[in-house]
Amino acid sequence: xxxxxxxxxxxxxxxxxxxxxxxxxxxxxxxxxxxxxxxxxxxxxxxxxxxxxxxxxxxxxxxxxxxxxxxxxxxxxxxxxxxxxxxxxxxxxxxxxxxxxxxxxxxxxxxxxxxxxxxxxxxxxxxxxxxxxxxxx
Amino acid sequence: xxxxxxxxxxxxxxxxxxxxxxxxxxxxxxxxxxxxxxxxxxxxxxxxxxxxxxxxxxxxxxxxxxxxxxxxxxxxxxxxxxxxxxxxxxxxxxxxxxxxxxxxxxxxxxxxxxxxxxxxxxxxxxxxxxxxxxxxx
Amino acid sequence: xxxxxxxxxxxxxxxxxxxxxxxxxxxxxxxxxxxxxxxxxxxxxxxxxxxxxxxxxxxxxxxxxxxxxxxxxxxxxxxxxxxxxxxxxxxxxxxxxxxxxxxxxxxxxxxxxxxxxxxxxxxxxxxxxxxxxxxxx
Amino acid sequence: xxxxxxxxxxxxxxxxxxxxxxxxxxxxxxxxxxxxxxxxxxxxxxxxxxxxxxxxxxxxxxxxxxxxxxxxxxxxxxxxxxxxxxxxxxxxxxxxxxxxxxxxxxxxxxxxxxxxxxxxxxxxxxxxxxxxxxxxx
Numbered sequence: 001x002x003x004x005x006x007x008x009x010x011x012x013x014x015x016x017x018x019x020x021x022x023x024x025x026x027x028x029x030x031x032x033x034x035x036x037x038x039x040x041x042x043x044x045x046x047x048x049x050x051x052x053x054x055x056x057x058x059x060x061x062x063x064x065x066x067x068x069x070x071x072x073x074x075x076x077x078x079x080x081x082x083x084x085x086x087x088x089x090x091x092x093x094x095x096x097x098x099x100x101x102x103x104x105x106x107x108x109x110x111x112x113x114x115x116x117x118x119x120x121x122x123x124x125x126x127x128x129x130x131x132x133x134x135x136x137x
Numbered sequence: 138x139x140x141x142x143x144x145x146x147x148x149x150x151x152x153x154x155x156x157x158x159x160x161x162x163x164x165x166x167x168x169x170x171x172x173x174x175x176x177x178x179x180x181x182x183x184x185x186x187x188x189x190x191x192x193x194x195x196x197x198x199x200x201x202x203x204x205x206x207x208x209x210x211x212x213x214x215x216x217x218x219x220x221x222x223x224x225x226x227x228x229x230x231x232x233x234x235x236x237x238x239x240x241x242x243x244x245x246x247x248x249x250x251x252x253x254x255x256x257x258x259x260x261x262x263x264x265x266x267x268x269x270x271x272x273x274x
Numbered sequence: 275x276x277x278x279x280x281x282x283x284x285x286x287x288x289x290x291x292x293x294x295x296x297x298x299x300x301x302x303x304x305x306x307x308x309x310x311x312x313x314x315x316x317x318x319x320x321x322x323x324x325x326x327x328x329x330x331x332x333x334x335x336x337x338x339x340x341x342x343x344x345x346x347x348x349x350x351x352x353x354x355x356x357x358x359x360x361x362x363x364x365x366x367x368x369x370x371x372x373x374x375x376x377x378x379x380x381x382x383x384x385x386x387x388x389x390x391x392x393x394x395x396x397x398x399x400x401x402x403x404x405x406x407x408x409x410x411x
Numbered sequence: 412x413x414x415x416x417x418x419x420x421x422x423x424x425x426x427x428x429x430x431x432x433x434x435x436x437x438x439x440x441x442x443x444x445x446x447x448x449x450x451x452x453x454x455x456x457x458x459x460x461x462x463x464x465x466x467x468x469x470x471x472x473x474x475x476x477x478x479x480x481x482x483x484x485x486x487x488x489x490x491x492x493x494x495x496x497x498x499x500x501x502x503x504x505x506x507x508x509x510x511x512x513x514x515x516x517x518x519x520x521x522x523x524x525x526x527x528x529x530x531x532x533x534x535x536x537x538x539x540x541x542x543x544x545x546x547x548x
Contacts, residue, residue: 012322013304013307013308013311013427014155014156014307014308014311014322015155015163015304015307015308017153017155017156017159018151018152018155018156019151019154019155019156019158019209019459019462020462020467020469021156021322024151024152024444025440025444025470025473026437026440026441026444027437027441029436029437030287030289030437033287033288033289033435033436033437034287034288034289037287037288040345046347047288047346047348048288048295048345048347048430051431052432056431058431058477058480059436059477060476060477061474061475061476061477062436062473062474062475062477063473063474063475064472064473064474065471065472066469066470066471066472066473069469071322072156072321072322073315073320073322088536148449150441150444150445151444151445151448151458151459152441152444152445156322156325157325157330157332158459161307162303162307162333162336163300163301163303163304163307164300166299166300166303167300167424168427170298170299170424170425170426171424171425171426172298174424174425178484183484184425184483185293185425185432185482185483185484186385188293188294193294194283195294195343196299196340197340198337198338198339198340199299199336199337199338199340200335200337200338201336201337202335202336203332203333203334203335203336206332208459209458209459210457210459214464240397268323287434288429288430289429289437290427291429291430292425292429292430293425293428293429293430293483295430298426300426344429357429363468
């Protein structure tokens with residue numbers, strides 16, 4: 001299992017499951033977003049403060065590989081790593097593992113950027129700093 | 138079946154169902170909110186414009202009676218009526234019926250008010266006018 | 275602050291907020307359901323196992339009083355108490371409080387029952403036992 | 412604008428927007444799933460019937476390119492095309508366009524398969540037939 005820059009422990013809530021009895025595909029994006037925001041917060045970057053300041057962190061591309069479904073009551077954790085791909089784009093690499101068997105549930109690659117109220121690129125300095133040490137590709 | 142001031146036709150989306158194979162209880166509040174906003178829009182009141190203008194329509198009380206569950210693929214319609222209960226509070230009475238058997242799915246009573254950015258009461262004139270003709274209780 | 279039979283600590287996830295910048299009204303029902311299921315689990319009653327065994331715990335009425343909205347990043351806790359209202363109906367009384375100021379966010383009363391696959395009343399013995407000690411009204 | 416095998420008209424519901432005032436990233440997967448299920452239904456394949464028959468249509472990979480955000484009240488439509496990539500995997504290509512300016516909102520590629528209750532591949536004949544005429548890659 002690779003090392004991660006940030007980890008978050010969570011548990012499936014029953015309403016997140018659909019009629020197949022498994023977590024609905026869209027809900028994993030909720031988990032991943034929450035993990036990214038918690039990571040940013042741990043680094044002193046408050047998503048909601050940025051939004052109020054009209055700095056909008058947005059996702060431009062999401063890739064999700066679904067490996068094993070989560071079910072109601074399952075515990076799981078998310079691991080997060082960073083990658084810098086261009087001056088204006090940053091990438092979150094995230095994996096979800098089921099507890100306690102550590103089986104891989106999902107792997108995702110989310111590419112983001114930041115824009116101002118006019119939709120113009122506006123990467124805040126604190127985000128630049130955060131991704132300065134990230135692997136480049 | 139009583140008369141309604143506004144009606145909205147909808148259809149269950151499969152992701153709205155939970156592991157019991159029926160629409161999750163919380164989702165009905167989504168349906169009801171969407172119906173209220175469509176009604177307001179039909180009366181020239183745009184919820185999103187009000188929000189941008191810092192007029193916040195908020196719910197202070199919701200009562201929901203669940204009669205028959207909806208399932209994936211079910212069609213249904215919502216009927217809406219108004220009631221004025223006090224200078225600052227207005228009520229939406231909403232019923233959901235399944236199609237085609239017209240069986241009652243849910244009845245709800247939602248009490249709302251409007252506040253400004255400071256949380257002070259701020260009922261916009263257009264809303265006053267809308268509820269002027271509503272039944273009083 | 276009253277005593278509670280069960281408490282659950284949670285935190286708002288940003289995707290749970292709507293364009294008003296506050297937790298959407300319907301989401302509180304998600305919180306309340308999750309708290310009820312966690313409580314049941316703590317008492318040895320697994321909602322998902324019951325569902326697989328064709329015992330369906332369902333909500334017949336929900337009453338929610340919205341006091342103070344939660345916002346992105348807010349921490350909160352839910353307190354839960356029980357009440358037995360009739361041979362076939364049981365009630366969950368739940369309050370949500372914001373952390374750290376302990377301001378009341380919401381109070382809810384949720385009436386439930388249990389049915390089998392044919393929709394007939396079917397209160398499992400373990401649930402009878404759980405509510406045996408609850409206040410009667 | 413390319414031709415599509417299936418189209419679905421929808422409208423943003425306000426609760427689908429988050430604190431940025433735009434439709435939350437995860438919600439687009441809801442829209443896309445609903446469109447796929449409506450398409451399947453139009454071809455006589457009922458997702459919920461398959462689920463009850465223990466044939467589980469599942470997503471193994473999702474790729475989403477976010478171009479322009481949708482906002483509360485926006486109308487939009489989804490176009491869908493098919494692609495057959497292997498004996499066990501089929502692909503839905505979906506694009507979302509805003510109405511009335513026809514601006515591209517999102518492009519997505521969703522790879523699916525079908526499994527039985529034991530997780531073994533189990534592509535139903537009706538799905539084989541549906542994808543028989545699809546472009547191969």
